[in-house]
Amino acid sequence: MSSRPEVTMAQRKRQLVSNELSEAALQLLALKGFDAVTIDEIAATAGVSKRTFFRYFASKEDVVVQFLADMGTGMRAALASRPIEEQPSASLRHTVWVSMAACADHSDRALRVVQLILRTTALRARFLEHQDQWRDDLAAELAQRLGLDADTDLYPQLAAGMALTAFDAVLQRWSGSDGAEDPAALTDRAFATIAPALDSVE
Amino acid sequence: MSSRPEVTMAQRKRQLVSNELSEAALQLLALKGFDAVTIDEIAATAGVSKRTFFRYFASKEDVVVQFLADMGTGMRAALASRPIEEQPSASLRHTVWVSMAACADHSDRALRVVQLILRTTALRARFLEHQDQWRDDLAAELAQRLGLDADTDLYPQLAAGMALTAFDAVLQRWSGSDGAEDPAALTDRAFATIAPALDSVE
DNA sequence: TAACTACTTGACACCGAGTGCCATGTACGG
DNA sequence: CCGTACATGGCACTCGGTGTCAAGTAGTTA
Numbered sequence: 001m002s003s004r005p006e007v008t009m010a011q012r013k014r015q016l017v018s019n020e021l022s023e024a025a026l027q028l029l030a031l032k033g034f035d036a037v038t039i040d041e042i043a044a045t046a047g048v049s050k051r052t053f054f055r056y057f058a059s060k061e062d063v064v065v066q067f068l069a070d071m072g073t074g075m076r077a078a079l080a081s082r083p084i085e086e087q088p089s090a091s092l093r094h095t096v097w098v099s100m101a102a103c104a105d106h107s108d109r110a111l112r113v114v115q116l117i118l119r120t121t122a123l124r125a126r127f128l129e130h131q132d133q134w135r136d137d138l139a140a141e142l143a144q145r146l147g148l149d150a151d152t153d154l155y156p157q158l159a160a161g162m163a164l165t166a167f168d169a170v171l172q173r174w175s176g177s178d179g180a181e182d183p184a185a186l187t188d189r190a191f192a193t194i195a196p197a198l199d200s201v202e
Numbered sequence: 203m204s205s206r207p208e209v210t211m212a213q214r215k216r217q218l219v220s221n222e223l224s225e226a227a228l229q230l231l232a233l234k235g236f237d238a239v240t241i242d243e244i245a246a247t248a249g250v251s252k253r254t255f256f257r258y259f260a261s262k263e264d265v266v267v268q269f270l271a272d273m274g275t276g277m278r279a280a281l282a283s284r285p286i287e288e289q290p291s292a293s294l295r296h297t298v299w300v301s302m303a304a305c306a307d308h309s310d311r312a313l314r315v316v317q318l319i320l321r322t323t324a325l326r327a328r329f330l331e332h333q334d335q336w337r338d339d340l341a342a343e344l345a346q347r348l349g350l351d352a353d354t355d356l357y358p359q360l361a362a363g364m365a366l367t368a369f370d371a372v373l374q375r376w377s378g379s380d381g382a383e384d385p386a387a388l389t390d391r392a393f394a395t396i397a398p399a400l401d402s403v404e
Numbered sequence: 405t406a407a408c409t410a411c412t413t414g415a416c417a418c419c420g421a422g423t424g425c426c427a428t429g430t431a432c433g434g
Numbered sequence: 435c436c437g438t439a440c441a442t443g444g445c446a447c448t449c450g451g452t453g454t455c456a457a458g459t460a461g462t463t464a
Contacts, residue, residue: 008431008432009431009432010430010431010432010439010440010441013431013441014441017441038419038420038421039420039421039422040420048442048443049442049443049444050421050422050443051423051442051443051444051445052441052442052443054421054422054423055441055442058422059421059422060420060421060422121331124331124334125327125328125330125331126327128327128330128331128334129323129326129327129330132326132330154371154375154388154391154392154395155395157367157371157374158367158368158371158392158395158396161363161364161367161368161370161371162363162364162367162396162399165359165360165363165364165367166360166363168363169356169359169360169363172359173356186356189356190356190360193356193357193360193399193402194360194364194399195399196398196399196402197364197395197396197397197398197399197400198399200395200398210460210461211460211461212410212411212412212459212460212461215412216411216412219412240448240449240450241449241450241451242449250413250414251413251414251415252414252450252451253413253414253415253416253452254412254413254414256450256451256452257412257413260451261450261451262450262451
């Protein structure tokens with residue numbers, strides 16, 4: 001009854017508050033450590049109330065990790081966009097590479113976020129939760145592409161898991177080297193190792 | 203200056219309270235769902251105070267997941283006990299198999315615990331945290347066995363990740379089938395898929 | 405038996421995360 | 435100018451988790 005595709009002012013304001021919040025959170029968390037920062041503190045820094053914080057983010061972890069939510073569907077879409085004739089290892093390699101590229105692009109910010117996540121227990125746990133969801137998504141897409149039954153065949157789940165294992169390893173090296181190592185090269189090396197298992201069809 | 207290797211009565215009492223607590227927790231959590239049960243409730247059922255609960259378990263999740271803590275060192279030990287000449291896929295297959303067997307043994311209880319963990323978000327997150335730790339342990343052991351540098355070579359981390367991916371898939375099927383499917387057969391099938399990547403040394 | 409030590413427990417106060425509720429303010433459409 | 439829809443802040447409340455202290459109990463020594 002009312003929603004115009006136009007960007008209303010309320011929406012822009014909402015976006016602004018959201019940015020303000022993530023900005024404040026990221027700075028404080030990286031500076032003082034995850035546990036040493038309260039939500040009241042973050043909210044106050046952003047100039048809003050604690051109650052408002054929770055209208056934008058579901059939890060303290062979410063303010064850092066939220067962007068991972070879309071990444072799962074993004075990966076599935078990336079996989080779906082590959083030609084069906086392509087070898088699974090190539091399709092998955094591309095899928096992982098796209099996600100890594102998304103990180104490496106805005107490397108200044110993304111690198112800091114990733115490092116914060118990987119070194120903070122609570123955040124890492126949320127990251128793993130998301131990754132677990134991605135695996136299901138990728139497995140479903142793989143099963144569909146290959147015409148396999150995901151309930152009997154182990155391959156889709158295993159292949160998705162291997163791809164994400166590679167992703168994890170690459171992300172860890174990349175963050176550990178402060179962004180110095182090349183994500184593309186890392187991805188290729190990782191997939192060179194796991195490919196033999198990915199492509200052993202029959 | 204006082205600790206005898208004898209089992210003092212205090213220790214037995216302590217063990218008894220611990221059992222009482224896990225028992226109460228498991229029953230209530232499985233019955234009413236993780237979020238619908240408070241710690242006061244669990245403690246009251248076990249006949250102790252909330253404060254005492256936290257003297258035995260670090261968190262609400264821990265009372266269910268605690269036993270996973272040792273499993274990591276157990277897996278590393280299992281891997282370390284394999285002959286060095288053995289192919290990595292065989293060593294890791296055995297490692298995973300041992301852990302699965304530990305579950306399948308006391309299948310009545312273990313099955314219920316695993317099912318509870320896998321279907322509860324908060325518990326699954328803790329499970330993934332532990333698994334993440336296991337991966338580091340396994341990777342370290344693998345690197346040592348193969349004389350690789352874990353900081354440059356991706357193989358140890360990838361191989362450990364693949365093995366745990368297999369473990370995860372097997373566990374999921376086993377729990378999904380209410381223990382009907384054979385863990386050993388499942389493990390073999392999973393490793394048949396990933397083995398080509400594990401053994402492609404050079 | 406008395407006294408001293410070590411350990412476990414419960415009660416209480418406290419903090420922080422997260423939620424429900426309600427009153428207020430403010431953009432937008434008629 | 436008015437009504438609606440929405441964003442916000444304040445407040446009270448629940449629950450997970452921790453620090454502290456006083457009390458109780460088992461085991462030891464004299």
